[in-house]
Amino acid sequence: MTTTIQENGNQLIALFAGRLDTAAAIPTMEAVKPLLEAANREIILDCTQLEYISSSGLRIFLSIRKDAAAHGSKVIVRNISADIRQVFMMTGFISLFEIQ
Amino acid sequence: MENLDFHCQLILEEYRESLPALKRMKEVVTRALHEALERNGLIVTAVEARVKTEESLAGKLALKGAKYATLSDITDILGARIITFYTDDVDRIAAMAEQLFDIDWDNSVDKRRLHQLDSFGYNSLHYICRLPKTLCSDPQFPQLNDIRFELQLRTTLQHAWAAINHDTGYKSGVEIPREYMRRMNRLAGMLEMADDEFSRIRTEITDYRRRVQQLVQNGKLDDVLLDGDTFRSYMMAKPLDRLNKRIAAINQAEIQEAPFIRYLRVLLALDCKTLGDVQRLFRKYEDDAYLLARHQLGNTDLDIVSSAIGLQNICIVCILSNGGGKIGLVRLFDALNGHNPQNEALAELTFEQASNLPFMKISLAENNRAPERG
CATH class of the missing domain: 3.30.460.10 (Beta Polymerase, domain 2)
Structure with a gap:
């Protein structure tokens, strides 16, 4: 599992690749720290290469969303696979995030 | 100086x-x-x-x-x-x-x-x-x-x-031409009226909200039209708390608070005109909404759900029970999260998962009987 943060104007883009499971949660949380402090930015969680997400992964997305709201930033989840979309639906997270 | x-x-x-x-x-x-x-x-x-x-x-x-x-x-x-x-x-x-x-x-x-x-x-x-x-x-x-x-x-x-x-x-x-002064004074009058009107509107909205809260507290839900304000008031009383807790208990999941407002459009489309209609819809479909969640989450280790899960599943069950089928589900997912081609695959999957549940069998049986009655 790798997480890369890129900057594009006002956007901060996190590119997730691999399986975001319990084992990957701690390093991923460390990797997304710059997103948690970003104020008044558009934060894109790019899931094009994300193969799997567990509850721990959902909690990381949730932390990013909470901190973003507190700092006036906006979070968009982009390019989730059909399987991950199903996880978002089964947990009711589909109405919690803006998904593109 | x-x-x-x-x-x-x-x-x-x-x-x-x-x-x-x-x-x-x-x-x-x-x-x-x-x-x-x-x-x-x-x-x-x-x-x-x-x-x-x-x-x-x-x-x-x-x-x-x-x-x-x-x-x-x-x-x-x-x-x-x-x-x-x-x-x-x-x-x-x-x-x-x-x-x-x-x-x-x-x-x-x-x-x-x-x-x-x-x-x-x-x-x-x-x-x-x-x-x-x-x-x-x-x-x-x-x-x-x-x-x-x-x-x-x-x-x-x-x-x-x-x-x-x-x-x-x-x-x-410095004196400015009377014509400009007159126009500035006309604007002044308009702005003063606008100021008064804004205050009046705020007072009336506050009164309206108080009246709605009173009606909700007294259980007179059929008297309350469904809109953004009334829906928010009603959901603050957590009418789906019990259902959400039942769903969370499937995997001993934690419940994360989520906004409900996106469901207002869905409920209006499901022909809910008053909070009374919303309450009846909740009561009618909450057991099947729980069964759907159990069917979906039971085989997973997902131990986190949002507080919108109960309402989401009620909407799914209502759509499918009333013959809305996959198209109805696509519309639901589009309404909740914007149009996306993947919503069709999601609707397909949800339809398949639900097709083994009792409410779908009853619904399908009723649909099959309908032409005979006609």
């Missing part, structure tokens, strides 16, 4: 010496206002404060320096301003300021009561104040309790008017 007479030069010297105290006072006043507004739950457009610049003071002294014996006679060296959304708030904040500061009533003016024909933008409330020792006692700056400052209270529209009017030079003493 060199043109000022000796008397005015002395006042300017006094100003320079007082500058550190004035800057400290500005901090104290600004903080006191912000804290008091927060304590009183008052939301305003802006709180501003400034210490008059030396240049501006020199200009004032050049015009009417003889009027002032010392710097302390000039009451707007430090000026603070609160800009409110509503006219009603000006009075509430005035009451707050009266408790916060010592008011010099002889020099304070409520220009709103002067009812001048051409002074909408200047119809603000001006208080001349001092900092009481209870609010600030600084041994380094004992004069902070003696220096007077001006506090202006005005609405956003009054502020806009004053700013634009200032820009036109209307107050500069």
Whole structure:
């Protein structure tokens, strides 16, 4: 599992690749720290290469969303696979995030 | 500044010496206002404060320096301003300021009561104040309790008017053509009416919300039309708390709070016109919504759900029970999260998962019987 943060104007883009499971949660949380402090930015969680997400992964997305709201930033989840979309639906997270 | 007479030069010297105290006072006043507004739950457009610049003071002294014996006679060296959304708030904040500061009533003016024909933008409330020792006692700056400052209270529209009017030079003493003055005064009247109307609308919305809350509390849900306000009021009572907890218990999941407002459009599309309709829909489908969640989550280790899960599943069950099929589900997912081609695959999957559940079998059986009845 790798997480890369890129900057594009006002956007901060996190590119997730691999399986975001319990084992990957701690390093991923460390990797997304710059997103948690970003104020008044558009934060894109790019899931094009994300193969799997567990509850721990959902909690990381949730932390990013909470901190973003507190700092006036906006979070968009982009390019989730059909399987991950199903996880978002089964947990009711589909109405919690803006998904593109 | 060199043109000022000796008397005015002395006042300017006094100003320079007082500058550190004035800057400290500005901090104290600004903080006191912000804290008091927060304590009183008052939301305003802006709180501003400034210490008059030396240049501006020199200009004032050049015009009417003889009027002032010392710097302390000039009451707007430090000026603070609160800009409110509503006219009603000006009075509430005035009451707050009266408790916060010592008011010099002889020099304070409520220009709103002067009812001048051409002074909408200047119809603000001006208080001349001092900092009481209870609010600030600084041994380094004992004069902070003696220096007077001006506090202006005005609405956003009054502020806009004053700013634009200032820009036109209307107050500069230079005469402007009567035609322009007439048009500015027409605008002034319109803005004053708009200010009053905004206040009235707020009061009526507040009354409406109170009435709705009363009806919800008394269980008269059929009397309450479904809209954004009433839906929010109803959901604050957590009518789906029990269902959400049942769903969470499937995997001992934690529940994360989620907004419900996206479901308003869905409920309206499902023909809910009143909160009574919403309540009946919830009651009718909540057991099947739980069965759907158990079927979906039971084989996973997902131990986190949002508080919208119960409502989401109720909507799914309602759509499928009423023959909405996969197209109905696509519309639901589109409404919840915007149109996306993947919503079709999601609808397909959800339809398949639900097809083994009792409510779908009943629904399908009823649909199959329908042509025979016809």
